[in-house]
Amino acid sequence: MIRLTNVHKWFKDLHVLNGVNLNVHQGEVVVVCGPSGSGKSTLIRTINQLETISEGEIWVDGKNVTDPKTDLNALRAEVGFVFQHFNLYPHLSVLDNITLSPIRVKKMGKAAAEQLAVELLDRVGLAHKKDAFPAQLSGGQQQRVAIARGLAMQPKVMLFDEPTSALDPEMIGEVLQVMRDLAKSGMTMMCVTHEMGFAREVADYVVFVDQGQVVEQAKPEEFFSNPQHERAKQFLRQLRSH
Amino acid sequence: MNYNWDWNIFFKSTGIGDEIYLDWFISGLGWTIALALAAWAIALVIGGLLGVMRTLPNKWLSGLATAYVELFRNVPLLVQLFIWYFVVPDYLPEQTQVWFKQELNPMVSAYISVTLCLGLFTAARVCEQVRTGIQALPKGQANAAMAVGFTLPQVYRHVLLPQAFRVVIPPLTSEFLNVFKNSSVASLIGLMELLAQAKQTAEFSANIFEAFTLATLIYFTLNMSIMKFMGWVEKRVRIPGLMVEGGK
Numbered sequence: 001m002i003r004l005t006n007v008h009k010w011f012k013d014l015h016v017l018n019g020v021n022l023n024v025h026q027g028e029v030v031v032v033c034g035p036s037g038s039g040k041s042t043l044i045r046t047i048n049q050l051e052t053i054s055e056g057e058i059w060v061d062g063k064n065v066t067d068p069k070t071d072l073n074a075l076r077a078e079v080g081f082v083f084q085h086f087n088l089y090p091h092l093s094v095l096d097n098i099t100l101s102p103i104r105v106k107k108m109g110k111a112a113a114e115q116l117a118v119e120l121l122d123r124v125g126l127a128h129k130k131d132a133f134p135a136q137l138s139g140g141q142q143q144r145v146a147i148a149r150g151l152a153m154q155p156k157v158m159l160f161d162e163p164t165s166a167l168d169p170e171m172i173g174e175v176l177q178v179m180r181d182l183a184k185s186g187m188t189m190m191c192v193t194h195e196m197g198f199a200r201e202v203a204d205y206v207v208f209v210d211q212g213q214v215v216e217q218a219k220p221e222e223f224f225s226n227p228q229h230e231r232a233k234q235f236l237r238q239l240r241s242h
Numbered sequence: 243m244n245y246n247w248d249w250n251i252f253f254k255s256t257g258i259g260d261e262i263y264l265d266w267f268i269s270g271l272g273w274t275i276a277l278a279l280a281a282w283a284i285a286l287v288i289g290g291l292l293g294v295m296r297t298l299p300n301k302w303l304s305g306l307a308t309a310y311v312e313l314f315r316n317v318p319l320l321v322q323l324f325i326w327y328f329v330v331p332d333y334l335p336e337q338t339q340v341w342f343k344q345e346l347n348p349m350v351s352a353y354i355s356v357t358l359c360l361g362l363f364t365a366a367r368v369c370e371q372v373r374t375g376i377q378a379l380p381k382g383q384a385n386a387a388m389a390v391g392f393t394l395p396q397v398y399r400h401v402l403l404p405q406a407f408r409v410v411i412p413p414l415t416s417e418f419l420n421v422f423k424n425s426s427v428a429s430l431i432g433l434m435e436l437l438a439q440a441k442q443t444a445e446f447s448a449n450i451f452e453a454f455t456l457a458t459l460i461y462f463t464l465n466m467s468i469m470k471f472m473g474w475v476e477k478r479v480r481i482p483g484l485m486v487e488g489g490k
Contacts, residue, residue, distance in 0.1 A: 050385055077391030087386035091404050091481050100400060101390035135483035153390055 001026045001157055001188050002047060007056035009042060009212075016042050017053065018212035024157075029189045031199040031220075034209035035235055040192045041084075043209065044161050047190070048079045061156055077105050080150030080158040084165050086142040088134035094121070094145050095130040098152045106153065113152070120148040124178050140171025144178050151182075158182065160191040196239060200224060208232045251449040252456065263443050263453075270439030271460060273349075277356055277435060278422045284361025285368045285421065292365060293372025294398060307369060314366035320427055322363055327355040327431045352433040356425070364421055371413045375406035408479055415472040419465045436460060 002024040009017040016039045024030050034040045045051040046058060049065055049072055058065045063075055088097050098117035102108040108116075121127045124144040134142055143163055150158055160179065164172040176198050183189055183202040193199070199206050199220050206223040208216040208231075216223065216232045227233045252264040295307035314322070331342050331351075342351050379402060387401040429438035440457035444450040 048389055050389060073391040073393055075391075076389055079389075081386075081389035083382055083386060083389075085380075085382050087380070087382035089383065089386070089401055089405075090484050091408070101392065104396055104400060105391045133482040133484065135481065149390075 001028075001061060002190065003057075003059040004043075004047075005057045005059075007043075007046065007053050007058060009039075009046065009051065009053045009055075016212050017046070020056070020209075020212070020214055022207065022214060022217075024188060024190055026188055027186050028204045029183045029187075029191070029202050030205060030207060031203040032190065032192045032207045032209060033194055033196075033199070033235070034215075035238075038209045039212040040209045041161055044159050044190060044192050047159060048076050048081055050081070073105070077101075077153055078156045080153060080155035082143070082146050082150055082158065082160045082163045084162040086134070086139070086146045086166075088142055088146055088149070090134050092133075093130070094126070094132050094134070094137070097134065097145060098149045101149070102152050116152055117148070120151050121145070123151075123181070124148045125174070138171060139167045140174045143167065143171075143175045147175075147178055147182070157188045157190065160189065160193065162192050162194075164193065164195060194239065196224065208235065210235070245451065247452065248449055249452060251443075251447050251452050254447070256446060263447065266434075266439040266443055267436065267456060267460065270434060270436035270457075271464075273353070273428075273433060273435040274422065274425050275464075277353065277360070277425045277428060277433070280357045281360035281364060281425065282418055282421050284357065285364035285417070288362065289365035289368025290372055292369035293376065294403075296369065296373040297376045298394075311366045311369050314363055315370075319359075319363055319424060320430070323356065323359045323427050323431065326359040327352065330355075349433060352428065352431050355431065356428040356433055360421060360424055360427075364417060364424075367417050367420075368414065371410045371417065372406065375410035375413075376402055378409055379405050408476075408481065411472060411476045411479075415469060418468055418472065422461065422465055422468070 002022070004020050004022040007017050007020040008015070018039075020043060022030075022043075032040045032044065042051055046053050047060060047065070053066060056066070060075060060079060063070050065072070065075055088094075089100070092100065095114060095117050098120060099110070099113040102113040102116065103110060118127060118130060121130055124147060126141060126144055126148070129137060129141065129145070134145070137145065147158075147163075163179070164175050167175065172195070176195060179189070179191070179198065180202055191198075191203075203220045205217060205219050207214055208223070208227075208229070210231045215229050216227060218228070223232070224236065227236055252267070253262050255261065256263055256266065292307040292310055295303045296311075298304050331339060334342060342354075383401055383405065384397055387397040392400070425435060426437040428435050429441065432438070434442070436457055440453045443453040447453070
């Protein structure tokens with residue numbers, strides 16, 4: 001479903017991505033972790049080309065996203081993206097946040113889009129908030145709406161860029177629960193996150209990124225109990241010391 | 243100071259037909275409003291477009307808008323007016339020139355010049371307000387919109403502009419008030435708007451203080467009403483939960 005081949009990216013002199021190879025198959029849940037500044041956010045943002053790459057190839061659902069001939073908008077419509085800071089549209093109600101892109105990009109009828117939105121809101125437990133505005137919601141609620149907004153495009157893949165990092169601790173659980181349910185429904189997911197409990201429970205495998213490279217890639221039970229690389233060991237020690 | 247105030251002057255005959263001085267002020271106010279509204283419409287449309295252009299990734303388009311702003315902001319309004327009124331008509335095609343200079347009512351040709359001048363001048367200022375309004379939005383907004391497959395025009399139309407529009411209402415209100423105040427330059431090329439009528443009243447009646455006091459009061463009331471109106475608009479479009487109520 002997602003394939004990265006020898007992906008490089010430079011920000012001027014900084015080598016942010018250094019020959020990344022990665023495969024995510026249909027229905028798989030992959031967790032990407034690594035120390036801050038390791039390039040994991042940049043990595044996930046290259047997949048729907050919110051970041052361009054300097055070298056290499058990225059394929060999503062059989063389409064080469066780095067090929068200038070690829071219709072990027074059509075591709076992005078099939079790839080859901082959830083941001084660290086939610087990025088809901090503050091001027092629109094919760095319902096309109098969710099229906100905007102199905103109506104405008106997929107040309108779905110308003111009634112159908114609203115029905116879909118209500119179903120999705122129900123799924124993330126926020127049906128009663130459909131008329132609220134984003135600023136009237138808590139962070140956890142906003143992120144759940146953002147997930148519903150992503151799902152409204154009926155994407156083939158969902159990408160999560162540190163979806164719980166900006167949340168207060170007591171709100172992390174509700175967002176992870178939604179993500180867990182989503183994983184169990186068979187959605188193909190790639191998540192940049194430090195929530196190791198989540199990784200352990202639902203990830204098919206964990207990808208450890210450091211200094212722009214995929215250092216280790218393993219099933220969660222192996223990664224957590226028996227990490228191979230020194231940098232991965234160190235990273236896990238630091239996580240546990242909290 | 244030995245001055246005989248006479249507030250009844252406005253109801254006295256001007257000596258021309260059966261006009262009283264108040265009629266002059268009413269006619270002047272009409273020109274001022276017609277001028278300011280037309281100039282403001284031009285400024286909003288062109289300034290809005292330029293403001294969007296300045297935020298586009300295309301270097302040619304943003305460069306063009308930047309050049310416009312630099313040109314129109316760095317030349318005094320009065321100089322621009324003289325160029326529009328005295329210079330530009332000489333470069334029109336022969337027929338249009340004759341029409342503009344001779345056949346057209348001189349008041350109307352002055353009106354066209356000032357409206358264009360003031361509209362294009364204010365457009366440069368509106369452009370800057372719109373640009374900063376768009377740039378003040380968090381980058382995540384454009385990202386979120388692009389991530390669901392919106393085209394660039396859709397990103398602007400549905401996500402950036404509705405938010406930027408709300409951000410720029412207060413600075414645009416100032417610009418709107420400036421248009422009314424700046425419209426008084428029209429008196430210098432003979433358009434009989436409010437200030438010109440006040441000057442004429444002062445000259446005809448020798449009641450200088452009354453004439454300019456009334457003009458001042460009219461400008462003041464006009465601008466106060468606009469401020470109130472824009473405040474109402476701002477309140478109407480306020481985003482629930484997001485913007486705190488200010489200035490109460």
